[in-house]
Amino acid sequence: MCFTCDARSLGRRGLFATGAALLATAVAPAAQAQTPARPDTPAAAMQELVEGNARYAANLMRRTDFSARRATLAQGQAPFAAVLGCADSRVAPELAFDQGPGDLFVVRVAGNFVTPDGLGSLEFGAAVLGAKVILVLGHTSCGAVNATVEALQKGNTLPGHIASLVTAMKPGIEPALAQPGDDLIRRALVANVRHSVRTLETSTPILADMVARGALAVKGGIYDLATGRVELI
Template sequence: MCDKCLAGAAPHLSRRGLLMAGAGMALASGFALTAGEAFAQASPQNAISGDDALKRIMDGNARYVANTPEQKDFSAGRAARTQSQHPIAAIVSCSDSRVAPEFAFDQNPGDLFVVRVAGNFVNDDGLASLEFGTQFLGAPLILVLGHTSCGAVVSAIRVVNEGLELPGHLPDLIGALKPAVEAAKKENASDLVAAATIANVKLNVERLKKATPILSERVAQKKLVVAGGVYDLATGKITLV
């Protein structure tokens, strides 16, 4: 082809055409993004509001209750998750073996950052974990999740009402639940266990909202929502409180 023809053809090469040509050359040379690289470069799934995250996990709970879960293939995305994690919510859950947050909210591995302790309360170690999950992993939501028939709450009530003495380090754990029991007793609730469970959730929600310096600042900046709920062991339904 003559130089004049080449000169005349050059203006017709658009930027898109040049990019496509470059991509074709890269693929021809054997270059391709790995699944992990593509995952890392994609917009993070937790780049959403806390309210949107709450709706997403509560919609998941509705599917769980109806026994119509979406999450069935747990191998999907496993390789991609080795590159990074973008949880949409941090969950403060009881250690009870009957409560499984990923199942209860119908979420995949990588979707929830879960902190578990018997009685679902927040101590300094749990708080540090939640600070990491929100500040550095970007979770826009923290949900404190209590559950019905909680053994830790029942034990705390017996300690308060009957002076029950527990062995080992259990008194430290029960001590963290006493404020909820005392708050429930002031309500003269007919079901003290249920009332103390809800009170415990609410007290820990308030503590997290005010926890300085990280969580309280993110709440004030509308970067974080803190909510609470109670899981019904019999039905699987989670009710926000």
């Protein structure tokens, strides 16, 4: 086997690398100039999520060159919003709100409820990274919510650690079973999201203080799998 380099080939490769570097240098400022300003208030952050979801639902998402921001993001992050979402594979917050890398601080667990680890992560996202809003994002046809409703109605036990999901979601969903009406699953979805919202906005010592000072807002929403639209609740 020959390990001798072809000097001419190496020269061409070096020229190509130099040209690519110069091109990247020339393009990067223009790409950065097109990056929207980061929302700096809870209201502005929420408005950006609303507008981004409208673009997504209408299939008018912004064309984004992720490579242009990659080097900058390697130096640090400053997400403008945090999302507590479900682990469901059909719900991708960055897509649903038409955002790129570095824009959203996402915590996911089946059933989008607050866990100790998730709470700590969201505290970090808000207090350290500067997220202005936390959105608790439920979704239609949520298997975790459906399983919890069925378990509460029938008393059945789910296998393994799946049962712990029902235990955690029970306080938020159980009151919905006592309410009248045929839309039990819808009521359970909303109740589960609102329970997590209340848990987060009253969580001491960090989040409750930020909410009281107006530095952070905690909101809830339901993502419709069929349409891609998020309904704020």
